Amino acid sequence: MKRGFADWIGCAALAVLCFAAAGIGGAVTAPQIDSWHAHLNKPSFNPPNPVFGPVWTVLYFLMAIAAGLVWLRRAKPGASIGLALFLVQLALNLAWTFLFFGWHRLDLASYEVVILAIVIAATLIVFLRVHALAAALLVPYLAWTAFASVLCWTFWHLNP
Numbered sequence: 001m002k003r004g005f006a007d008w009i010g011c012a013a014l015a016v017l018c019f020a021a022a023g024i025g026g027a028v029t030a031p032q033i034d035s036w037h038a039h040l041n042k043p044s045f046n047p048p049n050p051v052f053g054p055v056w057t058v059l060y061f062l063m064a065i066a067a068g069l070v071w072l073r074r075a076k077p078g079a080s081i082g083l084a085l086f087l088v089q090l091a092l093n094l095a096w097t098f099l100f101f102g103w104h105r106l107d108l109a110s111y112e113v114v115i116l117a118i119v120i121a122a123t124l125i126v127f128l129r130v131h132a133l134a135a136a137l138l139v140p141y142l143a144w145t146a147f148a149s150v151l152c153w154t155f156w157h158l159n160p
Contacts (some may be wrong), residue, residue, distance in 0.1 A: 011068035087101035
């Protein structure tokens with residue numbers, strides 16, 4: 001199937017959105033790692049700090065591909081709902097970074113990350129109806145967010 005200009009522009013725009021969210025999140029997070037975050041009580045299962053950057057880079061890359069695949073099938077039923085959910089989860093992802101790292105609101109971040117996981121799951125389900133590979137590409141993101149939920153709640157309870 002021949003792809004048109006709108007196909008590639010849409011895919012590129014979704015990739016730019018994903019990596020803009022990553023960049024903004026990184027800019028909020030980075031100054032906090034060696035200061036505020038370094039002084040928090042951490043659970044034993046907290047990964048070392050150098051793990052987070054590469055993991056999130058891969059996850060944002062997979063998210064961009066997933067959204068692009070759905071965009072390329074945007075005429076299919078459910079695609080527009082899936083893309084809307086995708087944008088909501090991306091906004092929630094960024095909001096979590098501000099809650100946790102920017103404003104040090106471990107309590108709100110703990111509730112918000114659960115909502116984020118639910119919206120990611122909903123996005124995955126809708127994507128599955130449009131493009132199976134797009135849904136599969138979100139599985140690692142959902143798994144990491146579920147882990148991050150446990151981690152966030154533990155941080156909150158270790159640092160009242």
